[in-house]
Amino acid sequence: xxxxxxxxxxxxxxxxxxxxxxxxxxxxxxxxxxxxxxxxxxxxxxxxxxxxxxxxxxxxxxxxxxxxxxxxxxxxxxxxxxxxxxxxxxxxxxxxxxxxxxxxxxxxxxxxxxxxxxxxxxxxxxxxxxxxxxxxxxxxxxxxxxxxxxxxxxxxxxxxxxxxxxxxxxxxxxxxxxxxxxxxxxxxxxxxxxxxxxxxxxxxxxxxxxxxxxxxxxxxxxxxxxxxxxxxxxxxxxxxxxxxxxxxxxxxxxxx
Amino acid sequence: xxxxxxxxxxxxxxxxxxxxxxxxxxxxxxxxxxxxxxxxxxxxxxxxxxxxxxxxxxxxxxxxxxxxxxxxxxxxxxxxxxxxxxxxxxxxxxxxxxxxxxxxxxxxxxxxxxxxxxxxxxxxxxxxxxxxxxxxxxxxxxxxxxxxxxxxxxxxxxxxxxxxxxxxxxxxxxxxxxxxxxxxxxxxxxxxxxxxxxxxxxxxxxxxxxxxxxxxxxxxxxxxxxxxxxxxxxxxxxxxxxxx
Numbered sequence: 001x002x003x004x005x006x007x008x009x010x011x012x013x014x015x016x017x018x019x020x021x022x023x024x025x026x027x028x029x030x031x032x033x034x035x036x037x038x039x040x041x042x043x044x045x046x047x048x049x050x051x052x053x054x055x056x057x058x059x060x061x062x063x064x065x066x067x068x069x070x071x072x073x074x075x076x077x078x079x080x081x082x083x084x085x086x087x088x089x090x091x092x093x094x095x096x097x098x099x100x101x102x103x104x105x106x107x108x109x110x111x112x113x114x115x116x117x118x119x120x121x122x123x124x125x126x127x128x129x130x131x132x133x134x135x136x137x138x139x140x141x142x143x144x145x146x147x148x149x150x151x152x153x154x155x156x157x158x159x160x161x162x163x164x165x166x167x168x169x170x171x172x173x174x175x176x177x178x179x180x181x182x183x184x185x186x187x188x189x190x191x192x193x194x195x196x197x198x199x200x201x202x203x204x205x206x207x208x209x210x211x212x213x214x215x216x217x218x219x220x221x222x223x224x225x226x227x228x229x230x231x232x233x234x235x236x237x238x239x240x241x242x243x244x245x246x247x248x249x250x251x252x253x254x255x256x
Numbered sequence: 257x258x259x260x261x262x263x264x265x266x267x268x269x270x271x272x273x274x275x276x277x278x279x280x281x282x283x284x285x286x287x288x289x290x291x292x293x294x295x296x297x298x299x300x301x302x303x304x305x306x307x308x309x310x311x312x313x314x315x316x317x318x319x320x321x322x323x324x325x326x327x328x329x330x331x332x333x334x335x336x337x338x339x340x341x342x343x344x345x346x347x348x349x350x351x352x353x354x355x356x357x358x359x360x361x362x363x364x365x366x367x368x369x370x371x372x373x374x375x376x377x378x379x380x381x382x383x384x385x386x387x388x389x390x391x392x393x394x395x396x397x398x399x400x401x402x403x404x405x406x407x408x409x410x411x412x413x414x415x416x417x418x419x420x421x422x423x424x425x426x427x428x429x430x431x432x433x434x435x436x437x438x439x440x441x442x443x444x445x446x447x448x449x450x451x452x453x454x455x456x457x458x459x460x461x462x463x464x465x466x467x468x469x470x471x472x473x474x475x476x477x478x479x480x481x482x483x484x485x486x487x488x489x490x491x492x493x494x495x496x497x498x499x500x
Binding site for chain 2 (some may be wrong): 011012046049
């Protein structure tokens with residue numbers, strides 16, 4: 001098939017970017033989306049032009065690092081599918097394909113389609129961990145967990161931290177990501193000791209990174225490749241409100 | 257979906273001791289970057305197993321012990337070795353970026369991949385490996401003449417990164433063929449077609465090859481040295497695993 005690409009080209013975070021049009025003839029529908037970009041880059045290199053920078057590695061749908069916005073939708077047209085697992089059979093001959101990076105103040109562009117998602121790491125570092133020792137897990141029967149909570153924690157833990165939720169949100173909010181990372185711990189007894197200080201610190205960091213707030217559009221859940229539910233945002237809000245009722249000093253002391 | 261068999265691991269890595277420390281003092285190697293617990297054949301989830309085992313049970317103790325028991329003198333970048341290493345890297349980058357030939361790096365990567373698939377894949381022969389050992393150095397020489405590496409060093413340059421990797425693959429690929437040629441038996445994922453039982457199963461040679469081998473780099477273009485460490489079995493007797 002023959003496609004016309006409109007790709008966002010931006011030298012670095014400081015430079016101004018723009019869409020550049022590339023003709024992409026003879027694209028096989030069996031190719032993955034990233035393979036198509038490889039082919040386009042090969043042709044650019046042979047023409048001595050600067051190839052398009054895009055993040056990619058294993059191409060197994062595990063991390064979502066490859067994520068770009070395709071035709072206005074984070075990770076492209078297929079539901080519950082990261083960009084790396086998107087195939088060209090999802091497009092038609094003659095299509096115009098608009099490809100751009102995640103757009104959010106908190107995700108500065110590194111080059112072309114690559115953004116710096118370090119803000120997510122800093123949110124995790126602010127509280128996305130537990131103090132239970134590893135390597136000496138207690139017997140599973142000694143700590144009963146309801147099937148429902150175990151399943152809900154597992155569903156929240158499916159978040160791969162790709163940032164599609166931020167890219168899709170009109171407010172560039174990181175609420176779905178932060179909520180998933182909080183819920184996967186707060187739903188389980190192992191996450192209980194730091195429960196209140198965790199939500200306070202992670203939300204504080206999220207705000208400090210200049211992510212927007214949640215105004216219940218639900219766009220995040222719609223594009224999430226792992227279908228993480230917005231119910232987690234409700235869980236975050238409940239925990240956050242409750243944490244504000246507990247004296248700050250007591251919360252800090254509990255966290256040690 | 258296309259499904260095909262593929263070798264997915266080199267079955268090797270950096271040589272470390274029981275503390276996961278390499279031959280360079282203070283350089284610890286964890287996860288599948290080191291020798292690899294799984295031995296001659298890697299199955300799925302081995303990466304997780306080794307990452308967790310090293311990360312939970314070994315490194316927290318051995319690295320902590322090293323840090324607590326070592327006196328660290330301040331180091332500067334002025335050390336002659338540091339300066340030489342920095343100059344080497346800079347020269348290599350300059351050399352890569354000066355390549356303005358006719359073939360893309362991906363083209364070389366694919367050709368190397370085909371050579372490895374053909375001659376160092378699931379079934380290997382002496383003849384095939386010898387062929388690969390002639391073709392890979394020739395391909396490497398061509399890479400350093402005829403590859404195209406666009407861009408500059410001063411901004412994010414994925415082409416440069418990729419070229420550096422493929423240059424490394426051209427060396428490790430040759431080493432894998434050399435290693436497969438030297439090991440005259442079939443063992444784990446290494447199946448030498450000359451060494452098989454009557455019904456086509458792997459035939460090990462425990463008399464001559466019951467050892468792990470580590471290759472010592474001796475410089476560009478010179479043959480590496482093979483060192484061996486015998487495998488000693490105290491509690492388990494060597495036997496043939498049969499899935500039949």
